[in-house]
Amino acid sequence: MKIIAFAGSLRSGSFNKSLLKAAIEEASDSLEIEIFDLDGIPLFNADIETEGDPKRVSEFKDAIRSADGILIASPEYNHGMTGVTKNAIDWASRPGNDMPIGGKPVGILGASPGITGTARSQDQLRQSLKSVGAHCMPKPELLLFRAHEKFDNQGNLTDDSTRRFLGKYLKAFEEWIKPFT
Template sequence: MSGKPHIVGISGSLRQGSLNTKLLLNAKEYLPEHYTFTLADISQLPHYNQDLEEDMPEAVLKLVELCKSADGFLISSPEYNWSIPGVLKNAFDWLSRQAVGTPLALKPAAIMGGTPGGFGTSRGQLHLREQLFALNLDTVNRPEVLVPQLHLKFDEEGQFTDEMGRKLLEQLMANFVQKVERNRQA
């Protein structure tokens, strides 16, 4: 495969100033310099409804094209009620459809997440991994990046400051890049 590797980031949080989006943007700093990165916008997707597939919504088509161009995905999500946010599940529902060509299938993905609480998305990531398995993504399994008390782990410039968290994030990204490179050579 030629061209620069393209990574698409997906945040499970729509909130302006989202801690998980900040974590995602910190993770992209561990990508090699020749990689490109695009943060997907899932905020405009309508609720999945099969009736809409006949005249596919523009926001869905835009996300599908972005995902088709990706060599891999970085996903950061908060945990809502022991699971993933509905907006993230909705995006996956749209991207899973045969009508759009399942643009995530067989591509590498690395996941991460954090919460203000003490468990750092441990339950939510179990559900996220199930979703990614159903979508046939090639998920990086280790290390797990589950950051508790995420709201206390950024400086004023938005830099992730947790020393152990940074080491885990760096290793996750190294493993992710290896998967992306292997997948591009296949």
């Protein structure tokens, strides 16, 4: 199964990008996870859309269309999802009759230095995804808290407990996707 994954952060040292890299390491052989970097996707603007999708947006939409499922790793900023994450969903939900994200199975995970992980961000993201017809995996949830203690300076996941849970999460995600493929 082909999975497109993206992090809702543009920061090069993002914990969420590192979490997706760890997901690639922990995924079974039947999951092919490809990370799509959202850098270069402009803020959604209907005037721009009217002129035609920018190249980076077209690449993003094509990646979603060709995927069997989507993994979104989103940090939490100010008790909510990031503007980067919301912007990606906005572009992926256009145009209304042919939105690439509609009907896709989605797994949400996230890493944050905060004690609540990304619980509020994930709740907001689920609401947005529901509104565009995506199918979010309800359980298990992966809300990685105190992320700064679980990755080394090179972005490698060093926490064995988190690594094991990530593997279980990915197995559940693989089962979640099967009815949609």
